[in-house]
Amino acid sequence: MPTQTAEIHAENIASSTNLVPLGWREWVALPELDILRIKAKVDTGARTSCLHTFRMEPYTDEAGNPRVKFWVHPIQHDLHQVVECDAAVIDERMVSDSGGHREQRLVIQTTLLVGESHWPIEMTLTNRDSMRFRMLIGRTAMAGNSVVLPESSYLAGEPVLRTIK
Template sequence: MKQEKLVIGRVDCIDLPEMNVENVLAKVDTGAYTSSIHCSEIHLSERDGRPLLCFHILDERHTDLETREFQTEKFEQKVIKNSFGQSEERYIITTVVRIFDREFETAFSLSNRADMRYPILLGRKFLNKQFVVDTARKNVSYKRKLKAAERSRAKANR
């Protein structure tokens, strides 16, 4: 059975449950193939002789959380064209995105987006076959999430 595509606006708040991050702004970017997430202090280390990727995600500017360090042995490197059309080598990780009360596993390139308005870009690879983009709308999933929480609180107060 074919599932109907969800309508997503040009911006929405998403959760990254594996990183314990909620309600972080993400820009929907149909011009980008790969999704990307703001990271800093990206470096390789070693654990038991195996490569270990270490990085800090987000920062106080983008969330009410403090910057946190993450480590993973599950990563790859790819050459990706940045927004200026220049090729650069980036690390790619895979994690879960929660949006519209559903979870999607997707790949993110790690990039320093400190000077950008949105710490996360959701690219075509994530959007493909799951979403239709309505550029006139914003925070469609987040508004649904707030309404559901409001209904839940009202129900609990009865």
């Protein structure tokens, strides 16, 4: 739980700027992927955001565009809840993880919903089974949209899906 001082600081930031105050972890949604709630680590050390996928099937659509079908367990330690997703592939990038291991990853673009705010982000897809969070929000996704208060958690509250429409 955020301290009362952090909550006041977050309210001041939100009212004086267009920036969304974020704690070090937040509940977010990816509505275009039908992921209505997923816990994300706010990671200023990561350039690009990433999403856990336990299975991926890249393919080419009828128009010759690269796409990927992928499956997500949005809740850590819950292998019964599965969301099947489909998205256009916008790039393939070599990414280094926190352990220094390099991996070629598919990149998609989707809308990130944080509280009542939303904006487009790029995100890589990888298996994060051994990680504590199913999603990372990297600094590129945060730039110009948010400010991080690392002493706090869940400042944005639950994602508000009605704000996307």
